[in-house]
Amino acid sequence: MNTLALSDKIIFVFYFIIVATYGYWVYRKKKNDVSASQDFFLAEGSLTWWAIGASLIASNISAEQFIGMSGEGFFVGIAVAAYEWIAALTLIIIAVWFIPIYLKNKIYTMPQFLKTRYNESVSLVMAIFWLFLYVFVNLTSILYLGAVAINGLLGGDYLHVVMIGLMLMALLITLGGMKVIGYTDVIQVAVLIIGGFATVYMALQIVDQRINGALAGSAITGFKTLISQAPEHFKMILPKPNNTDMSAAGQLARDKYIVLPGIAMYFAGQWIVNLNYWGCNQYITQRALGAKLETARKGILFAGFIKLFMPVIVMLPGIAAFVLYKNGQLPGFEGGKDGAYSAILAFLPVGFKGLAIAALTAAIVASLAGKANSIATIFTLDIYKKYLNKLADEKKMVWTGRLTVLVSMVVAVIFTWQDLLGIGGEGGFTFIQKYTGFISPGVFAMFTLGLFWKRTTGTAAMAGLITGFVLSIFFNNYAVGIFGTENIMYTAYLNKSGSYEIPFLINMGWSFAITVAMMVAISFAGPKVNPKAFEIDASMFKVSKSTLILIVITLMLLSALYVKFW
Numbered sequence: 001m002n003t004l005a006l007s008d009k010i011i012f013v014f015y016f017i018i019v020a021t022y023g024y025w026v027y028r029k030k031k032n033d034v035s036a037s038q039d040f041f042l043a044e045g046s047l048t049w050w051a052i053g054a055s056l057i058a059s060n061i062s063a064e065q066f067i068g069m070s071g072e073g074f075f076v077g078i079a080v081a082a083y084e085w086i087a088a089l090t091l092i093i094i095a096v097w098f099i100p101i102y103l104k105n106k107i108y109t110m111p112q113f114l115k116t117r118y119n120e121s122v123s124l125v126m127a128i129f130w131l132f133l134y135v136f137v138n139l140t141s142i143l144y145l146g147a148v149a150i151n152g153l154l155g156g157d158y159l160h161v162v163m164i165g166l167m168l169m170a171l172l173i174t175l176g177g178m179k180v181i182g183y184t185d186v187i188q189v190a191v192l193i194i195g196g197f198a199t200v201y202m203a204l205q206i207v208d209q210r211i212n213g214a215l216a217g218s219a220i221t222g223f224k225t226l227i228s229q230a231p232e233h234f235k236m237i238l239p240k241p242n243n244t245d246m247s248a249a250g251q252l253a254r255d256k257y258i259v260l261p262g263i264a265m266y267f268a269g270q271w272i273v274n275l276n277y278w279g280c281n282q283y284i285t286q287r288a289l290g291a292k293l294e295t296a297r298k299g300i301l302f303a304g305f306i307k308l309f310m311p312v313i314v315m316l317p318g319i320a321a322f323v324l325y326k327n328g329q330l331p332g333f334e335g336g337k338d339g340a341y342s343a344i345l346a347f348l349p350v351g352f353k354g355l356a357i358a359a360l361t362a363a364i365v366a367s368l369a370g371k372a373n374s375i376a377t378i379f380t381l382d383i384y385k386k387y388l389n390k391l392a393d394e395k396k397m398v399w400t401g402r403l404t405v406l407v408s409m410v411v412a413v414i415f416t417w418q419d420l421l422g423i424g425g426e427g428g429f430t431f432i433q434k435y436t437g438f439i440s441p442g443v444f445a446m447f448t449l450g451l452f453w454k455r456t457t458g459t460a461a462m463a464g465l466i467t468g469f470v471l472s473i474f475f476n477n478y479a480v481g482i483f484g485t486e487n488i489m490y491t492a493y494l495n496k497s498g499s500y501e502i503p504f505l506i507n508m509g510w511s512f513a514i515t516v517a518m519m520v521a522i523s524f525a526g527p528k529v530n531p532k533a534f535e536i537d538a539s540m541f542k543v544s545k546s547t548l549i550l551i552v553i554t555l556m557l558l559s560a561l562y563v564k565f566w
Helices: 006-029 037-045 049-060 063-075 078-104 110-117 120-153 159-174 178-212 219-229 248-259 262-267 269-279 293-307 310-314 316-326 337-345 352-388 394-416 428-436 440-452 458-477 479-483 504-523 545-565
Strands: none
Touching (some): 006 352, 078 262, 110 352, 110 440, 178 337, 219 316, 310 316, 316 337, 440 458, 458 504
């Protein structure tokens, strides 16, 4: 079952050749200009709206979603789709209100924003923070989860070979610069969407065959079977559990709620996760920072529209795996969250498995390339050029960026070789969200107040960064011991290890709220208008009719989804 037929291998090799050939063609087309740092790091504003949107999706959808979110689909169900569906609404906010300010002030990196709005100290501290986060949380988790998934499909004996292979494929694309990444991402997105939907279609057919005994198998009947066999997996809002139910079902309810705390998460960390990720993240905003406003907006909104359909690809296979596992139809699968997607892929017939692996590889390689380029951009433009070699010319900056890409990839391989960070034990999706959440409240507070409140000071920003980080650690590790298991701020739940834990999305909400209050208080001690504040006028936020139509369509579809699965 865990072997690839010749046709599967041919499909995968064909995918690789297409991406490599197209990437090389794009690179050669801009060969005379690729030594320019603006071209290498920002594609010199040459990405079209559809390339921006596709690149955003390709960079976002990776092993974190295919493996991690599918695993949460197995464990919790459709409630995890909140990360994707709220992202669609978040991208509207970013396109309308954030991007105009970035573009008007010629912001190319997030540390540059902090220097322009606050001061160099805030910028440098955050540049270092982001580099560590991108390398030791994002890059490592993408590489590890992807390697584990593909290795499982190859029989389980090629983990390190797969790691090296993924790294080399990502390097091949990344070293060509942002334009190569952006345009090859269009192919990557096409592959991951076609392969993803094919996998879902086949998975639903398999459910119908295995559970209902159908000979051919119907995807529609398979979907209905999922709903009837696992109705609790199709509820967006999880009910609040209690700590007195010591049964296995009671513990399972608490474990789910800790990850996705019902309606409360929509008033707490869910917005911080999404707005910080899509609006204050070099890895994401980099795609649009070199474009014209209308192009950037349409690209971002196009990505938001696609996000509405992503849970079908990345979450339904996990629910299918749950139903099959529940009925004893996944022999050899022990129920681990991050193994759900691979368990489904193993059932796919000859040909489809190769397409599914190509889709998974496309997602992993695109994300690795995008993340590595962002690491190179921050290090080269915000550290190397400013502090290590102020006289570096364009060519030297590009080669420094390429060296940074190589070093970051090698470091990621070292830390994932034996899973030194414990990504597998935490669960990939939760690992990323939880540890990114340690700095998200402070970072988002700095950006939000910096963008929209002219009084915010550099002192308040630095204090906010530190306060947000300290509070996140406090609520995660110490709050229960000091304030108890239940109070006006939170309810802590007994987890599977026997200790009380506050849902991390609730932690983020309170960390953000307290950080903002503290920053406002500090800023009141400064001038009424900070000299470094950005000039804002209402005309910046006006949208064209075509843009408005995209926004309305997205909002209508999003509303329908929540009405259906509430």
